[in-house]
Amino acid sequence: MALRCKYCGAPFEREVVDSVAPYITCSSCGTTQQRMDAKAYLEEMMVQVKSWISSAIPSGFNISAAENVDPIARNSIFVRDIRPRVNMELTNYKFGNISLLGNSLMALPFTRSSSYVPAHTPAEAFEFNARIKSVEPLAVDEDGRALLTEADSLTRSYALMINNMNLLAEDKDGRYVLMAKNFREAASALGNGRDNEAIILRFNALADICDGCQYLLEGKPGDAGSRLRRGNKALTDVRSKAAADPQLGIMMSAVDQEISLSDILMNVAGMMETASGTDGLETLNVIKKVMDSPLAQNKGWTHLLNNRNRYGEIFSNISSILTARAGKGTLPVSSGSGEYLMPFWEVDLKYSFTTGALWSKKSVEVKEDLLICADFVTDSVCLSNPASAITDIFRIRPESSILAGIKGRETSISRGQGIGRIQDSVAEDSPGGRKVIIPLSTKREAENLVSEYLRQRTATDNKLRLSRPEVQRVIYIPVNMSNGLHLPSDFGDLIPDRLKRVNKNTILYI
Ligand SMILES: [Zn+2]
Incomplete structure (x- = not known):
């Protein structure tokens, strides 16, 4: 297991792990920490994962040597001891995830949105994800592997979205860069499963809109405009997909809000581009006052x-x-x-x-x-x-x-x-x-x-x-x-x- 952020539990990228810098910054939640603290957190997390495994599987079974054990024996442990626990916990994370997706995942520059408190912390979701990974050697049949793949992608994307929710609640510098990265990573974590098509589309659209916000803040209305238009168009597709799928109905009003937000942002970008002397940031400030x-x-x-x-x-x-x-x-x-x-x-x-x-x-x-x-x-x-x-x-x-x-x-x-x-x-x-x-x-x-x-x-x-x-x-x-x-x-x-x-x-x- 690689080094992990002590604030949100996200694994650090390879370059960060391999570097020797004493301070490292998490690219998911944006928090800077001492490398030694991240190490200490990782060790603590591994202890947690081990104790979860030993509470789940029969004593005497050594999971690190699982590859050498007869697949039939492994499978029976998975089916009897692991699968029910994973299923139970996964249900809980699925509820948390779907409830989170019912909220607008975007906020205008300078505004904070903290009306929704996710059911889990990112660290909880990342830790569950680590447990899923640790029992992979036990899943020998297709059903078992499918369950773990689903659990892995869901908890990873959910954890990243909880980080984004927290970023929406604090107006910190560079939050749109962090959020865009989290959206893209969450979309790719969901893979290309057709079940998640609308959600993947939504995350990628929101990543574009985050890029657009960042460009606006940098005073580049032209670049902002093209990203925002692309994101906005994709969100309207998401909306029609969500409208046709009862399971995604919960996303509808959230996506509507995201569309309105991107409409505003496109208009601000358009104003900055065409009407000379228009201060886009000033306009965003007025909008912030409306919220406040x-x-x-x-x-x-x-x-x-x-x-x-x-x-x-x-x-x-x-x-x-x-x-x-x-x-x-x-x-x-x-x-x-x-x-x-x-x-x-x-x-x-x-x-x-x-x-x-x-x-x-x-x-x-x-x-x-x-x-x-x-x-x-x-x-x-x-x-x-x-x-x-x-x-x-x-x-x-x-x-x-x-x-x-x-x-x-x-x-x-x-x-x-x-x-x-x-x-x-x-x-x-x-x-x-x-x-x-x-x-x-x-x-x-x-x-x-x-x-x-x-x-x-x-x-x-x-x-x-x-x-x-x-x-x-x-x-x-x-x-x-x-x-x-x-x-x-x-x-x-x-x-x-x-x-x-x-x-x-x-x-x-x-
Ligand atoms: Zn972090």
Whole structure:
């Protein structure tokens, strides 16, 4: 057995083992250690492996001389004593591995992702791998060898991926180089087994994306772009393979997140290449701030806001902004002028109410337009009182006037018409020189907010029959912020309270 890293258990390469340098650096986890410590770790590990073997096989059997023992005797030891133990432990590692693969295995530069804690340490997986190797002489038949090969490749690739998970959680220098190497090594450990085709493809794609990140950090957007495009394209293939295979379904949303991340990175590379004066690292920093920006706390919202998948959607919105900023796409922008484009969720609300009296009683169908501030998730007031994030069309509805003076001619009891004009003016447009504020909420969160709003607003009104509100999309409204916030006059008196609390210095824009 070769020298091993005392931090992660990975075997060192031959050159490192053969060198005489007193300090050696692990190319899997990136930790530097004294050669003598690595030696001490290896010895300790060999003791572990030996004690595992002697606990498994009959006493008196010398495994180091196994080659000289009759194959039938060896096989019976393997089948009776080794195989059940390997199978049992392997099942445990398989669960750990598949659960790990359900997570995004990529993070943007400068960001740390530590939401997932692997079920095993890399050292555990590498040690199990060493045990597998040590019993190879006992596996004489094809089944036995197949089991050990499977156990070997699975635990090796799993151990390397645990190291990558740990690298995602710390933003250390050169982590993309280490991760790229681990991805490629894990892919080759899985061999060319057809069973693992999609996983191998995913690892190689992620290795390319790591290379792309490294190039971005080195200020080489051209090289970054080509690697990122290759990785991104391969990930879309992985996605369709995963969609067709129920066993890989667990990878789907993780791969979606990885695709969104690589979309962002491609856009950043494209911006650095085409738009002169664009600082890609600066842009990545803004994105990092999005990840770091604290969300409001509210018990009823934790299931939505703690959901890791929410960032996939937010990244895809950021990606559209970056594409538009690079002049390669457009955004839905309403008419008007302003130095900032502020994001709002566009909501269609249909409802009916009963009007008229006695014989002229009838039901009136109405469609109203609502807007929701797209950053409401950062404001705890909005979460407990959704009306403050919304153009609150029912707020100014004088309760008495609905009933009084009803002549059966009403087409609306709310007053959202000005908002309708804003929505009608939305057209696909280039942001030009305008700063685009990043939408921080997801569609599902917007749906939740508007449902809660309607529940609170209409709880006491049995004349209203609401249909489910439809959250359409994010639209961008030009606003000025030089002397306080200036919104288009069509907002009228429907300006959400949230906007009065917006702080120009903390808004995140690209
Ligand atoms: Zn290591």
